[in-house]
Amino acid sequence: xxxxxxxxxxxxxxxxxxxxxxxxxxxxxxxxxxxxxxxxxxxxxxxxxxxxxxxxxxxxxxxxxxxxxxxxxxxxxxxxxxxxxxxxxxxxxxxxxxxxxxxxxxxxxxxxxxxxxxxxxx
Numbered sequence: 001x002x003x004x005x006x007x008x009x010x011x012x013x014x015x016x017x018x019x020x021x022x023x024x025x026x027x028x029x030x031x032x033x034x035x036x037x038x039x040x041x042x043x044x045x046x047x048x049x050x051x052x053x054x055x056x057x058x059x060x061x062x063x064x065x066x067x068x069x070x071x072x073x074x075x076x077x078x079x080x081x082x083x084x085x086x087x088x089x090x091x092x093x094x095x096x097x098x099x100x101x102x103x104x105x106x107x108x109x110x111x112x113x114x115x116x117x118x119x120x121x122x
């Protein structure tokens with residue numbers, strides 16, 4: 001099957017990153033869901049689903065890709081300062097630092113593990 005790397009990225013990696021960002025802002029920075037929603041450009045309902053692990057299931061990739069947490073923390077700091085940042089900016093930085101392929105590889109491993117467990121969350 002012919003698949004572009006961006007397909008895996010958009011379907012699995014970016015939602016996981018968004019979930020980590022939302023959860024970090026909510027738990028570590030003690031931000032309100034509405035404030036997070038405004039910063040992230042998503043609905044409050046989407047923020048709630050990320051917090052409750054109903055979206056962005058492959059978050060363990062952040063633990064398994066050294067350097068990724070720092071990129072996400074930098075992104076949150078920029079958002080809090082009112083600077084514009086997009087998931088494309090995060091993706092480009094991951095590519096520049098050689099983390100993009102590793103993130104996709106980790107997601108593939110997590111998908112296999114999830115499949116073996118019968119679809120339970122990771």
